[in-house]
Amino acid sequence: MKETDNSRRARRGSGAITVRDVARLAGVAPITVSRVLNTPAQVSPDVRQKVLEVIQKTGYVPNRMAGGLASSRSRLIAAVVPSTVMSVFMPTIETLNETLFDAGYQLMLGQSDYSAAREEALLEAIVGRRPDGIFLTGILGPSQGRTRLLASGIPVVETWDLTPTPIDMLVGFSHADIGREVARFLMDKGRRRLALIRAEDERAQRRADAFTEAVQRAGLGPVETVNVGASRSLRSGREALGHLLAQRPDVDAIFCSSDLLALGVATEARVRGIAVPHDLALVGFGDVSFAADMAPALSTVRINGAEMGRLAARCLIDRAEGRPVSPAVFDVGFSIVERETT
Amino acid sequence: MKETDNSRRARRGSGAITVRDVARLAGVAPITVSRVLNTPAQVSPDVRQKVLEVIQKTGYVPNRMAGGLASSRSRLIAAVVPSTVMSVFMPTIETLNETLFDAGYQLMLGQSDYSAAREEALLEAIVGRRPDGIFLTGILGPSQGRTRLLASGIPVVETWDLTPTPIDMLVGFSHADIGREVARFLMDKGRRRLALIRAEDERAQRRADAFTEAVQRAGLGPVETVNVGASRSLRSGREALGHLLAQRPDVDAIFCSSDLLALGVATEARVRGIAVPHDLALVGFGDVSFAADMAPALSTVRINGAEMGRLAARCLIDRAEGRPVSPAVFDVGFSIVERETT
DNA sequence: ATGAAAGCGCTAACAT
DNA sequence: ATGTTAGCGCTTTCAT
Numbered sequence: 001m002k003e004t005d006n007s008r009r010a011r012r013g014s015g016a017i018t019v020r021d022v023a024r025l026a027g028v029a030p031i032t033v034s035r036v037l038n039t040p041a042q043v044s045p046d047v048r049q050k051v052l053e054v055i056q057k058t059g060y061v062p063n064r065m066a067g068g069l070a071s072s073r074s075r076l077i078a079a080v081v082p083s084t085v086m087s088v089f090m091p092t093i094e095t096l097n098e099t100l101f102d103a104g105y106q107l108m109l110g111q112s113d114y115s116a117a118r119e120e121a122l123l124e125a126i127v128g129r130r131p132d133g134i135f136l137t138g139i140l141g142p143s144q145g146r147t148r149l150l151a152s153g154i155p156v157v158e159t160w161d162l163t164p165t166p167i168d169m170l171v172g173f174s175h176a177d178i179g180r181e182v183a184r185f186l187m188d189k190g191r192r193r194l195a196l197i198r199a200e201d202e203r204a205q206r207r208a209d210a211f212t213e214a215v216q217r218a219g220l221g222p223v224e225t226v227n228v229g230a231s232r233s234l235r236s237g238r239e240a241l242g243h244l245l246a247q248r249p250d251v252d253a254i255f256c257s258s259d260l261l262a263l264g265v266a267t268e269a270r271v272r273g274i275a276v277p278h279d280l281a282l283v284g285f286g287d288v289s290f291a292a293d294m295a296p297a298l299s300t301v302r303i304n305g306a307e308m309g310r311l312a313a314r315c316l317i318d319r320a321e322g323r324p325v326s327p328a329v330f331d332v333g334f335s336i337v338e339r340e341t342t
Numbered sequence: 343m344k345e346t347d348n349s350r351r352a353r354r355g356s357g358a359i360t361v362r363d364v365a366r367l368a369g370v371a372p373i374t375v376s377r378v379l380n381t382p383a384q385v386s387p388d389v390r391q392k393v394l395e396v397i398q399k400t401g402y403v404p405n406r407m408a409g410g411l412a413s414s415r416s417r418l419i420a421a422v423v424p425s426t427v428m429s430v431f432m433p434t435i436e437t438l439n440e441t442l443f444d445a446g447y448q449l450m451l452g453q454s455d456y457s458a459a460r461e462e463a464l465l466e467a468i469v470g471r472r473p474d475g476i477f478l479t480g481i482l483g484p485s486q487g488r489t490r491l492l493a494s495g496i497p498v499v500e501t502w503d504l505t506p507t508p509i510d511m512l513v514g515f516s517h518a519d520i521g522r523e524v525a526r527f528l529m530d531k532g533r534r535r536l537a538l539i540r541a542e543d544e545r546a547q548r549r550a551d552a553f554t555e556a557v558q559r560a561g562l563g564p565v566e567t568v569n570v571g572a573s574r575s576l577r578s579g580r581e582a583l584g585h586l587l588a589q590r591p592d593v594d595a596i597f598c599s600s601d602l603l604a605l606g607v608a609t610e611a612r613v614r615g616i617a618v619p620h621d622l623a624l625v626g627f628g629d630v631s632f633a634a635d636m637a638p639a640l641s642t643v644r645i646n647g648a649e650m651g652r653l654a655a656r657c658l659i660d661r662a663e664g665r666p667v668s669p670a671v672f673d674v675g676f677s678i679v680e681r682e683t684t
Numbered sequence: 685a686t687g688a689a690a691g692c693g694c695t696a697a698c699a700t
Numbered sequence: 701a702t703g704t705t706a707g708c709g710c711t712t713t714c715a716t
Contacts, residue, residue, distance in 0.1 A: 064710035408693035
């Protein structure tokens with residue numbers, strides 16, 4: 001009764017319980033409720049007790065949007081991934097999300113679908129939310145989005161790649177090194193007619209180029225390449241092997257741009273009676289969970305995606321909480337895992 | 343110069359450009375800038391033009407947290423999934439996210455890791471953000487979280503299941519029907535010694551129970567079941583087949599709780615020289631992208647995950663924008679896709 | 685240890 | 701069609 005003076009403007013409001021309500025019921029000022037929640041040490045035990053009781057009783061849940069506005073700290077982190085379904089990036093996102101959540105942050109997830117236009121739109125939407133940090137899959141070339149991020153001043157971590165010109169922080173590894181090392185690995189195994197099956201994406205391209213260059217430098221002629229475009233499925237791998245064999249029936253080793261493609265190639269090889277690894281060696285990329293458990297088990301390039309997620313989360317949290325991050329560039333490396341397909 | 347009167351309290355602020363800055367530069371009131379962005383039709387073309395120019399020049403990006411606070415509309419939707427890596431739920435999340443983004447909403451993603459405790463914590467964090475809607479994977483039994491959601495008044499859509507007592511909206515299908523129909527399907531194929539390989543989760547349990555009951559009702563004795571627990575990998579499938587054969591070497595049909603488990607079973611069967619489907623029929627669940635492309639191609643239960651995501655997004659958007667949603671319950675059904683493993 | 689005042693950046697309500 | 705005013709619910713600053 002006569003509590004609220006709404007004699008003039010009828011202002012909406014969500015109708016939910018607010019700090020004011022809790023404060024009134026506990027007989028304290030709103031700021032005290034805020035302190036009980038955020039800096040409990042500053043409040044005497046009995047007052048704290050009383051306030052917590054009221055919170056419990058009323059089911060009060062603080063409005064973090066309002067808190068974020070007042071404190072300029074949203075406790076929101078945005079992440080952009082190219083895709084989510086059966087994607088090699090998900091272990092990274094999973095640990096990113098876990099680490100963030102345990103530190104009191106939440107994750108906003110956007111998919112770019114490997115489209116630059118969509119990525120731009122995403123970045124604009126993201127900046128509008130004033131997240132405390134942004135996680136990017138891959139590195140961002142010169143673009144309006146890059147400019148916008150730079151201008152926003154929001155901490156950014158680029159991942160899954162290396163560049164001499166990061167926007168801010170960087171957690172990645174060298175795709176060129178991978179291409180070179182896998183080529184060397186296969187050639188050391190005595191393979192001589194090497195080929196590539198890859199999806200259309202910038203990083204796969206970088207691995208492919210280095211692979212090709214290394215093979216040619218070794219004097220092993222051209223590297224037949226099948227580009228499956230945007231279709232990263234098991235089926236693409238099967239079909240790609242068909243195309244490849246039509247071009248170059250004597251191929252004896254293939255480096256695939258993903259483990260799923262490699263599983264497709266292995267499947268098609270089995271159906272065609274091609275012995276893996278005897279007739280055909282196979283190397284995948286990603287070391288996803290099924291790679292070790294296929295029959296034959298897949299040799300592949302292991303990326304510690306979970307570690308990247310954890311590290312990226314740590315970088316962003318540290319910066320969000322005002323701690324400097326140095327170094328700001330981490331090369332998490334990779335390793336070639338030899339199994340049965342080579 | 344003498345623009346701002348900060349003679350008294352030095353109040354922080356993020357330092358970013360605000361509506362006020364834009365308004366001043368364009369020679370209009372802040373609300374006019376707001377209208378240019380939100381209801382452009384209400385502003386005369388020349389003023390609109392001028393304001394847009396200033397926005398362009400300054401790189402102004404509206405603060406949506408502030409907007410959300412003022413309008414009680416966050417344009418944020420939260421989603422809870424059990425897991426994200428190689429998960430059958432991701433196609434749903436992908437279309438959910440796409441549909442939301444195209445309508446101007448953003449997605450906050452939380453993982454429960456199949457843990458009720460974590461789910462509770464997530465729901466509390468989510469409610470604190472005052473999202474315009476919440477997407478839940480699965481249905482939420484009586485719990486503090488359910489009470490909290492009900493109390494919050496936020497639109498909720500539960501998915502991937504059916505219940506007579508939804509919190510709010512529901513987009514799902516019947517797991518019991520699936521169990522029954524798969525049992526019937528396999529028995530109609532002449533299979534007599536049926537078994538189950540399943541992960542530890544409530545919905546898989548429901549399918550398994552109905553499957554077992556249907557088999558027993560048909561007088562085909564007990565259904566051997568291997569529960570792989572939380573480990574949903576290809577390896578689990580391989581190992582589970584080993585265990586199953588140790589218990590019941592004469593099994594002639596297996597219903598797996600996921601396609602990935604089924605791929606594991608198929609792999610192990612091949613390694614052991616068991617002919618699929620001749621000696622052993624196999625049915626998966628999910629119809630994930632690789633199911634059709636395995637060799638032999640996997641018979642499985644198709645769920646239209648993408649459709650569920652789209653539909654759930656539509657429900658949430660409609661409710662967020664004040665449009666009533668009726669009916670509020672959608673059964674998207676399922677279908678048994680027969681391929682080579684049966 | 686607690687509180688009063690001010691205001692984060694935006695938009696709804698009420699003018700004109 | 702545009703502006704004025706008053707908040708949304710919280711936290712910072714300053715005072716006691």
